[in-house]
Amino acid sequence: MExxxxxxLVHHPVYDRRREIVATAVTNFDVHDIARCAxxxxxxxxxxxxPLESQVQLVxxxxxxxxxxxxxxxxxxRKESLYxxxxxxxxxxxxxxxxxxxxxxxxxxxxxxxxxPKSISFGRFRKLLExxxxxxFLLFGTGWGLTEEVKDGCDYVLAPIEGRGYNHxxxxxxxxxxxxxxxGDRTE
Amino acid sequence: MExxxxxxLVHHPVYDRRREIVATAVTNFDVHDIARCAxxxxxxxxxxxxPLESQVQLVxxxxxxxxxxxxxxxxxxRKESLYxxxxxxxxxxxxxxxxxxxxxxxxxxxxxxxxxPKSISFGRFRKLLExxxxxxFLLFGTGWGLTEEVKDGCDYVLAPIEGRGYNHxxxxxxxxxxxxxxxGDRTE
Numbered sequence: 001m002e003x004x005x006x007x008x009l010v011h012h013p014v015y016d017r018r019r020e021i022v023a024t025a026v027t028n029f030d031v032h033d034i035a036r037c038a039x040x041x042x043x044x045x046x047x048x049x050x051p052l053e054s055q056v057q058l059v060x061x062x063x064x065x066x067x068x069x070x071x072x073x074x075x076x077x078r079k080e081s082l083y084x085x086x087x088x089x090x091x092x093x094x095x096x097x098x099x100x101x102x103x104x105x106x107x108x109x110x111x112x113x114x115x116x117p118k119s120i121s122f123g124r125f126r127k128l129l130e131x132x133x134x135x136x137f138l139l140f141g142t143g144w145g146l147t148e149e150v151k152d153g154c155d156y157v158l159a160p161i162e163g164r165g166y167n168h169x170x171x172x173x174x175x176x177x178x179x180x181x182x183x184g185d186r187t188e
Numbered sequence: 189m190e191x192x193x194x195x196x197l198v199h200h201p202v203y204d205r206r207r208e209i210v211a212t213a214v215t216n217f218d219v220h221d222i223a224r225c226a227x228x229x230x231x232x233x234x235x236x237x238x239p240l241e242s243q244v245q246l247v248x249x250x251x252x253x254x255x256x257x258x259x260x261x262x263x264x265x266r267k268e269s270l271y272x273x274x275x276x277x278x279x280x281x282x283x284x285x286x287x288x289x290x291x292x293x294x295x296x297x298x299x300x301x302x303x304x305p306k307s308i309s310f311g312r313f314r315k316l317l318e319x320x321x322x323x324x325f326l327l328f329g330t331g332w333g334l335t336e337e338v339k340d341g342c343d344y345v346l347a348p349i350e351g352r353g354y355n356h357x358x359x360x361x362x363x364x365x366x367x368x369x370x371x372g373d374r375t376e
Contacts, residue, residue, distance in 0.1 A: 017263075029217050033358045040351035040361075075205075077356040162373055163228035168265040169364070170221045176361035177368045184365070185350055 003044040004132055005182070006098055006106070007175065008091060008139045009034060011050040015144040024143040026055045031062060033172040035081035041183040044135065046084050047094040059087045091139065091150065098135050106135045108154040111178060112145050113167040119157040122181045128156075129182065138178070140171050191232040192320055193370070194286055194294070195363065196279060196327045197222060199238040203332040212331045214243045219250060221360040223269035229371040232323065234272050235282040247275045279327065279338065286323050294323045296342040299366060300333050301355040307345040310369045316344075317370065326366070328359050 009030060012023035031048060038046040048059050063085055065071045066078040088094035091108075098106040109125065110116075120128075129136060139146060139154065151157050160167060161177055169177070197218060200211035219236060226234040236247050251273055253259045254266040276282035279296075286294040297313065298304075308316075317324060327334060327342065339345050348355060349365055357365070 033361055036354075036357050037361050039354045040349070040357055042352040077354075080354060081356070161228070161368075164230040166224075166227045166265075166268060168269070169224050169228055170360075172358075172360055173221055173225050173364035176357070176364040177372070180349075180365045180368060181372075184369075 003042050004102075004135045005129060006044045006047065006135060006137045007034070007038060007179075008047040008049050008088075008094055008137055009171070009175075010091060010139055010141050010146060010150070011048070011052075011055065011143075013147045013150060014141040015147060017144055019144065021147055022143060023050065023052055026050055026059055027142075028062065030142070030172055031059060031085060032078065032081070034175050035078075035085050037176050037179050038084045039081040041179045043084065043179070045086060045098070047097075048085060048087050049089070049091055049094055050087070051089050056087050056089070059085070063087075095137055098137055102133075102135045104134055106137045107156070109136060109138045109156045109158050110146050110151040110154040111138065111140050111158050111160075111174065112151065113160050113169070113174075114145075115160060116151060116157045119159045121159050122178075125156070125158055126182055140175055142171055191230050192290075192323045193317060194232045194235065194282075194323060194325045195222070195226060195367075196235040196237050196276075196282055196325055197359070197363075198279060198327055198329050198334060198338070199236070199240075199243065199331075201335045201338060202329040203335060205332055207332065209335055210331060211238065211240055214238055214247055215330075216250065218330070218360055219247060219273060220266065220269070222363050223266075223273050225364050225367050226272045227269040229367045231272065231367070233274060233286070235285075236273060236275050237277070237279055237282055238275070239277050244275050244277070247273070251275075283325055286325055290321075290323045292322055294325045295344070297324060297326045297344045297346050298334050298339040298342040299326065299328050299346050299348075299362065300339065301348050301357070301362075302333075303348060304339060304345040307347045309347050310366075313344070313346060314370055328363055330359055
């Protein structure tokens with residue numbers, strides 16, 4: 001059964017440490033780690049979102065190397081994960097691609113480390129995912145996180161992962177934990 | 189309340205892709221990501237285990253930079269996480285350090301991506317952690333994983349994270365998911 005959950009790793013628009021809106025650079029580790037998580041939990045796809053042409057080409061080259069090139073022979077498990085990865089210039093472009101594929105408007109869910117008014121719990125989001133005819137697009141910000149404007153434009157904002165007085169996980173760790181909470185084995 | 193859970197990131201002895209026993213290089217990303225997870229979930233400590241003198245010095249330099257040096261001013265959240273990190277030459281050396289601190293022999297738990305006879309479930313391990321007088325040392329292998337000898341020498345082996353026909357998470361993602369399953373909010 002095709003998964004109705006997609007994730008997006010947003011490199012723009014996000015905040016930097018001074019809360020200015022920037023485009024961050026794509027990190028190879030992010031793409032590999034998150035693609036492996038996406039494959040592990042059977043997602044529909046993983047969009048790397050960046051408006052910078054140099055970064056688009058970098059990610060496309062990385063995917064080609066591991067999916068079709070020499071890397072596919074050296075390490076086939078990377079091929080299995082990276083074939084889930086797509087590059088898009090904007091969140092809207094990726095959203096349209098998902099909506100077109102499903103013939104149904106994709107719903108967007110923002111994530112973040114800080115509490116947000118009207119955020120939804122993990123349990124609530126698991127319930128939403130049971131509507132198998134609707135695709136969902138879960139967005140993660142790089143740098144210092146998604147802008148308020150992106151959050152406000154989403155259908156939902158997911159509750160933050162509660163640390164013990166510390167909320168500075170890497171985006172790689174946040175993706176792993178959130179996907180496990182949404183799709184992992186809950187009986188364990 | 190001091191946590192009785194410690195983690196170790198093992199760079200030797202681990203397997204390489206040909207199942208030969210090697211010492212892997214320390215990856216900066218691993219240290220940062222895992223230290224942040226350790227801080228988020230309130231662990232007792234995080235041991236980077238490597239017998240290579242050059243690698244020991246590299247990690248000690250990294251810690252000093254972020255805990256005491258210029259990095260501590262640039263990004264204080266790294267200081268908060270990296271002060272949990274210690275370097276040890278061997279698993280035994282780290283284990284002794286924990287046992288001495290607690291005045292009680294530390295119990296070792298191995299992790300791995302493959303099923304293992306007599307492995308324990310996450311639920312069982314959560315129960316074990318309720319024995320607050322006993323410290324536990326959860327070991328993660330880099331490269332292609334902990335050797336059979338290390339696993340056999342542990343008190344327990346934790347069940348693998350079940351993916352959908354794919355079990356190739358990065359060690360960073362595996363640490364994040366496992367700590368969340370053991371210590372994260374289960375009511376969400």
